[in-house]
Amino acid sequence: MARTAADQHKFSTLEHDDLALRNWLIERLRIMPDAVSIIHASNDGHYTRLPYIESKETWDPRKEPWFSIAVEDTDTAHYSVTNDIFTHKERVLTISLPVIDGVDGSNDGVLALNLDAEKSEAILNATYPPMKSRTFVMTKEGQMVISPGYNIADSTLQAIARNANAFRGEFFLNGYYYFYRTIGPQAWFVVQEVAESEMKQLVRHGSIKVLYGMVLTQVILLFCWWVLRAALNTIYMRITNGIRNGTIKQTAVEELLFEEIHSAQQRQEKIAQDALTDGLTGLANRRAFDNDAERYNGLANTHIAMIDVDNFKKINDTWGHTVGDVVLKTLAELGLRLRGLENITLYRYGGEEIAVLFRDVSVEKAQSYLEKWRISVHTRSFREADLRVSFSAGLCKMGGASLSDVVAQADQLLYQAKKTGKNKILAG
Numbered sequence: 556m557a558r559t560a561a562d563q564h565k566f567s568t569l570e571h572d573d574l575a576l577r578n579w580l581i582e583r584l585r586i587m588p589d590a591v592s593i594i595h596a597s598n599d600g601h602y603t604r605l606p607y608i609e610s611k612e613t614w615d616p617r618k619e620p621w622f623s624i625a626v627e628d629t630d631t632a633h634y635s636v637t638n639d640i641f642t643h644k645e646r647v648l649t650i651s652l653p654v655i656d657g658v659d660g661s662n663d664g665v666l667a668l669n670l671d672a673e674k675s676e677a678i679l680n681a682t683y684p685p686m687k688s689r690t691f692v693m694t695k696e697g698q699m700v701i702s703p704g705y706n707i708a709d710s711t712l713q714a715i716a717r718n719a720n721a722f723r724g725e726f727f728l729n730g731y732y733y734f735y736r737t738i739g740p741q742a743w744f745v746v747q748e749v750a751e752s753e754m755k756q757l758v759r760h761g762s763i764k765v766l767y768g769m770v771l772t773q774v775i776l777l778f779c780w781w782v783l784r785a786a787l788n789t790i791y792m793r794i795t796n797g798i799r800n801g802t803i804k805q806t807a808v809e810e811l812l813f814e815e816i817h818s819a820q821q822r823q824e825k826i827a828q829d830a831l832t833d834g835l836t837g838l839a840n841r842r843a844f845d846n847d848a849e850r851y852n853g854l855a856n857t858h859i860a861m862i863d864v865d866n867f868k869k870i871n872d873t874w875g876h877t878v879g880d881v882v883l884k885t886l887a888e889l890g891l892r893l894r895g896l897e898n899i900t901l902y903r904y905g906g907e908e909i910a911v912l913f914r915d916v917s918v919e920k921a922q923s924y925l926e927k928w929r930i931s932v933h934t935r936s937f938r939e940a941d942l943r944v945s946f947s948a949g950l951c952k953m954g955g956a957s958l959s960d961v962v963a964q965a966d967q968l969l970y971q972a973k974k975t976g977k978n979k980i981l982a983g
């Protein structure tokens with residue numbers, strides 16, 4: 556503002572009570588609602604004060620502390636507490652600045668802005684910091700400038716000033732934390748004073764949530780530990796029992812785990828295998844047949860045989876179902892034993908009917924296998940002296956027709972075999 560004043564007004568050539576200067580000053584005053592007056596004081600002692608108040612006393616602004624300080628230092632604002640003789644106010648906050656001519660650098664007096672101290676106190680009082688505290692303005696020498704009614708001992712103010720001059724940032728003094736900022740070139744301090752108890756309460760309040768979080772985490776950890784401990788106890792008990800009973804040897808935990816995983820794998824494989832195996836005969840079951848036959852029917856040089864025990868009803872009726880079961884088991888055993896080749900698979904198709912799939916096996920070889928099997932079944936002696944077992948079979952090539960048609964063809968050959976005397980294999 557002082558610089559603009561110097562640019563816009565030729566103070567050295569100004570008439571006293573220059574109207575342009577008065578208008579300029581009043582405009583500045585209007586835009587600062589907290590300022591009570593604005594003064595331009597010339598080096599010859601003449602002054603222009605707005606708002607204009609006639610003073611009975613002769614007043615020489617050059618005797619004011621703000622004038623001499625501002626003239627001495629050329630470029631920075633000065634803050635001082637003065638007595639306004641025009642309004643008879645004892646405490647006015649004055650911010651003063653020298654007016655320097657921008658062309659020749661000469662000093663064209665001082666511009667002073669007076670602020671109402673009470674208003675400033677009210678403003679300070681209305682600032683609500685995030686915690687309970689006292690905020691005040693003091694000089695760097697330790698005198699109170701603006702204090703909204705606080706009673707702070709001079710010795711305390713001086714100690715604050717000493718600390719504030721010596722440090723940058725906050726400090727602790729006699730049970731209070733002090734935070735401060737400087738106004739102007741280290742002239743005044745705006746100080747915020749917070750009691751230690753207030754600070755502790757704030758910290759306590761802030762840390763209570765963290766504390767709850769930590770307690771919760773501890774509880775969760777404790778629970779996890781408890782669950783883990785229970786699980787480990789069970790494992791230890793099982794290992795101990797195993798060692799005691801001699802079912803497992805005292806080996807490293809890794810070995811025990813490996814064994815456990817291995818046996819679990821074996822269990823899984825067995826379950827999968829059981830799902831595809833017939834319980835009575837140990838042959839692959841109907842589900843396995845359905846899985847494989849569809850696949851085989853698309854391959855070259857594959858054959859299918861449908862086998863049916865002859866007069867099985869009679870066997871059951873004569874010797875009972877248990878013997879009937881033994882017959883079925885024996886038939887399966889012999890078929891498996893004679894098969895030799897890995898690519899001949901036997902399935903219990905249903906009841907006393909067995910299906911055989913030949914993969915990459917010629918019809919001659921398939922027929923020869925079935926013959927050997929038929930003869931060994933027929934010549935087999937059972938505990939029941941009169942029991943003679945035989946089977947009939949229909950053998951045909953796979954592929955070239957749908958699976959159901961292929962099965963029907965094999966069944967038809969089997970039916971022919973039965974019709975023409977049983978105990979024979981018909982190939983088609």
Ligand SMILES: Nc1nc2c(ncn2[C@@H]2O[C@H](COP(=O)(O)OP(=O)(O)OP(=O)(O)O)[C@@H](O)[C@H]2O)c(=O)[nH]1
Nearest residue numbers: 863864865866867868869871876877879880906907
């Ligand atoms: N013991 C036993 N009998 C079964 C089993 N499955 C089916 N059967 C019996 O096998 C018999 C099959 O009889 P049928 O279909 O009349 O045929 P069959 O007496 O062998 O006469 P052909 O086939 O003409 O030689 C029925 O009596 C069924 O109860 C089984 O798992 N165990």
